[in-house]
Amino acid sequence: MRVQWATLARYAEVEVGRELLTIVGAGTDVFRMPSVPSRLTTYLALQLRYREVDADHEHRATLTVRDPDLQPVGRPLEIRFEPTLNPRHAVGWEALFSIGGAISFTVDAVGTYSIGIGLTDAHAAEIPFRVLAL
Amino acid sequence: MSSNEAQEKQPSAGRRALTVVLDTDTGRASIVEDPTTSPEIAKVLEEMSCDGVERTSSGGGTSINR
Secondary structure (H helix, E strand, O other), X not given: OEEEEEEEEOEEEEEOOOOEEEEEOOOOOEEEEOOOOEEEEXXXXXXXXXXXXXXXXXXXXXXXXXXXXOOEOOOOEEEEEEEOOOOOOOOOOOEEEEEXXXXXXXXXXXXXXXXXXXXXXXEEEEEEEEEEEO | OOHHHHHOOOOEEEEOEEEEEEEOOOOXXXXXXXXXXXXXXXXXXXXXXXXXXXXXXXXXXXXXXX
16 A cells, blocks of 8 residues: 555545545645644545555554654554445556545644654655744 | 544444544544534634634645636
């Protein structure tokens, strides 16, 4: 399994049934905050690709927010899921799995942060962003 | 759906996509079945609407629907 793309946004959700990702404000990477420390909430959208043989097995995505000193912010987050092939899946192709939703954490200082994405214990992608004073 | 009900749905079998609500302060990761009616999503959006944070991009872009 691999990350095809990942982005922060002002909103992201998946539409169950059609499995479409609805994303508003994709590419968000600058947050100007009235004050710190403060809680920050943003949305996250991930598109994963996996081999057909990886369907119907449990997978684990871990998300780790890191501060400007590269120290973890709060607790790492774990999402366990078992992807199934869509009836509309084209045989022989990599399959798609989408994850969208909100992520919240506490920001103690301005600077460059990141959200690291791991798939089954292997680092898969990194989303950098900046927190600035308003 | 309450927060506890959402959390109890992990791990989840037989999915093709997920909407989630994640919080590193608590370590909580929950699945939202229907974002449109989810109280969790409504709460997140309400918090974001009044947090005073300006969310922008450092990049550039253009529209191609001309």
